[in-house]
Amino acid sequence: MEFVQQNWMWVTLAIISGSMLLWPLLKGGGSQALTPSQATRMMNRENAVVIDVRESGEWNTGHIAGARHIAMPLLQQKMAELEKFKNRPLIICCASGARSSAACSTLRKAGFEKVFNLAGGMTSWREAKLPVTTK
Incomplete structure (x- = not known):
């Protein structure tokens, strides 16, 4: 108890940061995470659509072949474009997830309803030695 009293700021910071990390799990978060290999299987077997929400500069350094680019700030505005994919699985990726x-x-x-997050984003995709394109 003496430790907590003497280090109350650090304890508070630890509680807040831990809560922020656990929040997505506690609220039942909006997505299932896929590994790169699970994502490629879903792309091949279920005709999943990949949506890359990174900024244009990040997109231009390399992206998953066939992915559609909709930067995160524009997602709400471009929602109508995605309506045609409502019945297909969507794999959403960014730099880190x-x-x-x-x-x-x-x-x-x-x-x-069929929305999946690429766990680790393009970082994990590249670490898995999967192909990227700049076209």
Whole structure:
């Protein structure tokens, strides 16, 4: 108890940061996470659509072949373009998985049911030695 009293700021910071990390799990978060290999299987077997929500500069450095680019700030505005894919699985990716997780939540709220987050984003895709394109 003495430790907590003497280090109350650090304890508070630890509680807040831990809560922020656990929040998506506690609220039942809007997406299921897929590994790169699970994502490629879903793309091949279920004709999943990949939506890349990174900024244009990130997109231009390389992206998953066949992916559609809709930067996260434009997702709400471009929702009508995605309506035609409402019955297909959507795999959302970004650089590390954080923005895509938020995009998954946005899409679920808009009525998309088959929404999946690429766990680790393009970082994990590249680490898995899967191909990227700049075209």
